Amino acid sequence: MRNHMKLFLTLSLLLPGLLLSLKSQVCTVDVNGQTFAMGDGSSIPAGTPHTFTQPATNYGFTLDIYSLDNSFNMNINGTLLATQEIEFATGAGLTQNIQFADGAKWQDGNVPAVWSISGSASTTPAVRVVISPTGGITMFGSKSSGGPLLPLVLTNGNAFNTISWNTTGNNSVTVTQNVVGPTRISGYGSGKNTVPCHCTQPGAAGTPAGFTKMGILTKGSKTVTNWPESVPNGHIVLDASDKGMVISHMTTAQRNALVPVEGMLIYNTDLKCVQLYRGSAPAIDAARTGWNCISRGCNENR
Structure with missing residues (x-):
């Protein structure tokens, strides 16, 4: 791709009794x-x-x-x-x-x-x-x-x-x-x-582990058969033809005054990003606790 090139660099480190191969990705514009x-x-x-x-x-x-x-x-x-x-x-x-x-x-x-x-x-x-x-x-x-x-x-x-x-x-x-x-x-x-390199990993294939049980609809009627149960791996499905979802906009000071719960989302107007509250001991990527800006990436790199 002309505007976004990826290079993969492989570095082998030879230590006594051990060979480590480290692959890094370089993306350019x-x-x-x-x-x-x-x-x-x-x-x-x-x-x-x-x-x-x-x-x-x-x-x-x-x-x-x-x-x-x-x-x-x-x-x-x-x-x-x-x-x-x-x-x-x-x-x-x-x-x-x-x-x-x-x-x-x-x-x-x-x-x-x-x-x-x-x-x-x-x-x-x-x-x-x-x-x-x-x-x-x-x-x-x-x-x-x-x-x-x-x-x-x-x-x-x-x-x-x-x-x-x-x-x-x-x-x-x-x-x-x-x-x-x-x-x-x-x-x-x-x-x-x-x-920064963006995620280009393919989506996960296979049979979904579960289906959504709750939906909020602003249309006159459902347009998808068995909605929302036909949507895999969700908790709540939102569906509208002419409306978007607006999450709470807050400054960092306003956010810090909250009593947050794990999974809470806000738009931080100071940091200009959508933030997710991950709690004090997340099961995945345990170092990223508290509020974190959501960024594009791959699960394999977390």
Whole structure:
């Protein structure tokens, strides 16, 4: 997803007699994302540099290339991405200097030429460049249009430079191409900032453990068969066609004057959140006692 990317980092800790594997999740949002296109089929001539001016971001920059023929390089804050033009093609005096980490190459009889592979925002790019906040470079490519992204490595004397990425000031990222025969490049680039991760776990499947016994209805008649008994896992069901539920709005001082009971809900006008009273000894997540703002999350992470 363009506006919300997730990365899973696995860290293994080796201790005497013990191996621990810790998986953490990093979610990002695009900053100043831009599409670009130069060369054949575009109104911008081949070889015309395209510059992204990026504000400070705390998780680097990602360039997704949707179409490519047949090489490129980048200049990031005055430093080239690679020591040589990154060349994906063979023949006509060209030296291919990038391949898949498993040894596969474009035009090797199994992987088609890079210019015949296309990507999009709704599938996967043909090539992806990731610049980390510490300046490290990783690249990924697809062996077919819309196929999975696989790690890439530079070869034949080409190498990545270490980039200085500004996390407190502006960044300049320029995409360039050497023009050799038909030449084009298009795609999307954006800075990345980290954001809190939302729950994406699927809902629980199976047979409900119970059904609702009480309902409050403001409609003229029930519109669902066996309402409210047909609603699983509830205590009270509210149903209206033109009315919403309003819970008590209170300041923190007003809330503190209550004699609360476990399960009580209010809207805290000072904290601007819906709060739930969890009692003094909740059975789940025992550290979160008393009043707590309700936030989106997953039970697995509690």
